[in-house]
Amino acid sequence: MEMATTAAAVGEGTSGGGGGGGGAVPEAGGPEIAFFDVETSVPQRVGQGYALLEFGAILVCPRRLVVVGSYATLVRPNDLGVVSAASVRCNGITRDAVAGAPGFRDVADAVYSVLHGRVWAGHNIVRFDSARIREAFAEIGRPPPEAKGMIDTLPLLTQKFGRRAGDMKMASLANYFGLGRQSHRSLDDVRMNLEVLKYCATVLFLEASLPGVLTVENLVERAITRSQANGAASPEVPKPVAQSSPDSSKRQRTVSRVENAIQAGGNQQSIDPATNKEPIELISNIEEMTLGSGTQMDASSSGFSGFLEPDDVSTDSIQISVPSSYRLTRKTSIKHKGILLQLCCAGLRIQFGVSTKFLDSAGRPKLNILVDIPENLSKILEFCDGIAQKSSQDSGSTSEWRPLIKKYGYVNRPTVRLHIPTIVSGEAATYGTEIYQKEASGNIRKKDFSKVDVVELDSWFVRGNMVDAFFSLELYDYEQNAGIRLVAKKLVVQSK
Numbered sequence: 486m487e488m489a490t491t492a493a494a495v496g497e498g499t500s501g502g503g504g505g506g507g508g509a510v511p512e513a514g515g516p517e518i519a520f521f522d523v524e525t526s527v528p529q530r531v532g533q534g535y536a537l538l539e540f541g542a543i544l545v546c547p548r549r550l551v552v553v554g555s556y557a558t559l560v561r562p563n564d565l566g567v568v569s570a571a572s573v574r575c576n577g578i579t580r581d582a583v584a585g586a587p588g589f590r591d592v593a594d595a596v597y598s599v600l601h602g603r604v605w606a607g608h609n610i611v612r613f614d615s616a617r618i619r620e621a622f623a624e625i626g627r628p629p630p631e632a633k634g635m636i637d638t639l640p641l642l643t644q645k646f647g648r649r650a651g652d653m654k655m656a657s658l659a660n661y662f663g664l665g666r667q668s669h670r671s672l673d674d675v676r677m678n679l680e681v682l683k684y685c686a687t688v689l690f691l692e693a694s695l696p697g698v699l700t701v702e703n704l705v706e707r708a709i710t711r712s713q714a715n716g717a718a719s720p721e722v723p724k725p726v727a728q729s730s731p732d733s734s735k736r737q738r739t740v741s742r743v744e745n746a747i748q749a750g751g752n753q754q755s756i757d758p759a760t761n762k763e764p765i766e767l768i769s770n771i772e773e774m775t776l777g778s779g780t781q782m783d784a785s786s787s788g789f790s791g792f793l794e795p796d797d798v799s800t801d802s803i804q805i806s807v808p809s810s811y812r813l814t815r816k817t818s819i820k821h822k823g824i825l826l827q828l829c830c831a832g833l834r835i836q837f838g839v840s841t842k843f844l845d846s847a848g849r850p851k852l853n854i855l856v857d858i859p860e861n862l863s864k865i866l867e868f869c870d871g872i873a874q875k876s877s878q879d880s881g882s883t884s885e886w887r888p889l890i891k892k893y894g895y896v897n898r899p900t901v902r903l904h905i906p907t908i909v910s911g912e913a914a915t916y917g918t919e920i921y922q923k924e925a926s927g928n929i930r931k932k933d934f935s936k937v938d939v940v941e942l943d944s945w946f947v948r949g950n951m952v953d954a955f956f957s958l959e960l961y962d963y964e965q966n967a968g969i970r971l972v973a974k975k976l977v978v979q980s981k
Contacts, residue, residue, distance in 0.1 A: 514602030517544035517553060518636070520675040521600065521607055523614045524578060526562065527571040536562035537589055537621045538578045541671025542599045545606075545679060552679070556599050557672040559586035560621075574885065576669040590625045597622075601630035608655045608678050609639040638682055646685045655681065656965075666965075792829035792955045792974075793821065795861040800868045805876045817876075817960045819869050819969075826869070827974070830862050831953040836900055838946035839939060852905040852916075852939070854946045856954070858890075863899040866890055870969055873960055877967050887968035903954055903973045905942075920945070921977040923953070929977060945978050953977035 511517075521542035525535040541557035561583045562568065568580045589596075600618070607614055615635075622629035643653050650661040659667055659677055662684045667677060802822045819826045837855040858866070870889040877886060890899050906917035920932045922945070932945075946952070955975035961967060 511544070511554065511598060513598045513600075513630070514633075515544070516547065517603060518547050518606050519544055519600055519603040520679055521605065521610070521614065522671040522674045522678070523617045524576045524669065524671050525572075525617055526567040527569060527575055529567075529569050529571065533567075534620065535617055536564070536567045537617055538562065538568065538572070538576070538583055539671045540592070540596055540618075541673075541675055543672070543675050543679065544599070544603075547604075550679070550683065552676070555672060556595060558592050558595070559583050560592065561586040561588050563588070578670075589621050593622065593625060593627060597627075597630045600632070602633055604634040604636060605632040606636040606638065606678070607675065609637065611635060611637045611640075638678060642682075642685055645689060658685075791824070792827045794829055795859070795865055798826070798828070798865050800865065803865075803868060803872065805869075805872050819873065819958050819960070825957075827955070827957045828862070828865070829953070829955040830858065832951050832979075833857060833954055835946055835948055835950045835952060838948060838950075839905070839943045852907065852942070853902045854905070854952075855900050855902055856952065857898050857900055860899075863890060866901065866969075869958060873969055874967075877962065882962055882967060884962050884965045884967035887966055889969045889971070901971055903956055903971050903976070905973050905976075916942075918973045919975045921975070923977050923979045951979040953979070 519542050521540065523537055523541075524539040525537055528535060537560045539557070539559050542555065543552045544554040545551065546553050559578070559582060565580045565584060568578065568583065573579055596618070605615065615632075619629040639653060642658070646653075651657040655674060655677060656667040658681045659665060662681065664677060664680055664684075667674060798821055803826065804820050806818045806820055833856040835854055835856055839852055839854060866889055874886045877884065890901055892899060907914050908917045916934050920934065920942075921929050922932060923929045934942075953976070954973060956971045956973045959970045959972050961970060
């Protein structure tokens with residue numbers, strides 16, 4: 486594989502050594518489509534940018550969709566210290582791996598030739614990869630390559646293929662089509678990107694060609710019939726019911742995994758997708774997630790008497806309830822004296838408010854705020870994090886555990902993210918968190934959001950503001966990531 490060397494030059498089977506890539510690099514402006522991907526460091530503090538660690542690209546013939554060349558190189562950052570443990574967990578690129586690699590200045594000519602004047606393609610390249618390329622060229626004082634056109638497969642497939650593959654990340658799409666795990670290495674990822682695009686295009690072509698056959702209703706009926714014939718139906722799972730839409734264009738879709746009706750922000754998702762692609766199991770997941778989320782919101786909105794303050798919680802009375810499954814699911818819960826543990830804490834200082842920079846695959850902002858937490862709350866959450874992680878490991882999960890509490894600033898203040906879920910109903914979306922404002926007079930009034938308005942929400946949750954938070958602890962194990970997410974049920978923002 487070309488990944489085994491520091492650089493692999495564009496051209497059939499040509500590979501280079503530890504420099505900027507041997508062999509013939511093609512001239513800029515060719516007719517090929519350049520699928521590319523970058524791997525970067527993970528910023529560890531406020532204001533720290535991304536450092537380019539790897540660039541990989543394949544050139545694809547637009548008529549036959551075959552790879553006609555490839556190029557990949559590791560890149561040594563100016564400061565090897567940016568290659569932190571978080572970076573290594575993300576893509577496996579260590580300091581030793583890039584210590585002997587060329588700096589970006591040494592490979593800039595090759596990167597420029599691969600990209601300039603071609604159509605660029607990749608997953609989430611508009612918001613991430615393209616920006617990192619421009620930053621890298623700016624750092625060495627050179628103009629960046631320019632694209633003839635741009636194919637970002639994240640919004641493209643989200644729009645055309647729908648949410649049938651969950652969050653539409655590359656790992657989820659690859660898992661959906663049985664293409665194996667994403668390696669998070671540039672050249673492997675762009676090749677996987679091309680394969681995913683081919684698979685999605687094939688499914689869409691078949692659906693358009695056979696609209697009377699490949700429908701949700703027909704697949705549901707056949708899946709149920711086959712499952713019953715094989716004796717696979719479980720008495721614990723309600724009989725799936727096909728939901729037909731009055732919009733005929735929405736009926737011509739194959740059965741697919743869909744995301745929970747409550748969209749929680751952040752990097753991890755709260756759904757529990759099955760790796761088995763049998764339609765009957767996927768339909769069961771859809772129904773379970775939809776019913777589960779609705780029940781949860783109903784329970785949380787009926788007053789807030791069930792929320793405990795940190796001083797009212799005894800860690801000796803906290804237990805974790807795990808169903809008979811090898812991984813954490815929506816049914817997994819943390820309980821205090823036999824009752825679902827939900828917490829409230831007043832006067833949390835906001836460190837980072839809502840940002841519109843990060844979007845989910847449907848184009849909606851991922852909504853969460855970062856807040857400082859006091860020592861008594863930190864101890865409870867650390868305890869919950871510990872027993873949940875142990876339970877995850879004991880159940881055989883191989884997912885990486887994501888710590889709930891992060892240290893912030895030079896004084897290592899404990900901080901957590903409070904997620905503001907979005908409830909989606911058809912084309913409309915509203916917040917799943919009740920949001921109030923506490924005025925200087927002490928009066929508290931509820932903010933009526935008839936629709937999602939991130940700009941207005943951002944004006945409320947500004948750094949330095951204090952907020953009273955009522956939140957639940959939700960566990961997840963998804964795409965090799967596991968942990969606890971704090972979902973805000975009620976937030977009271979205190980006016981300055």
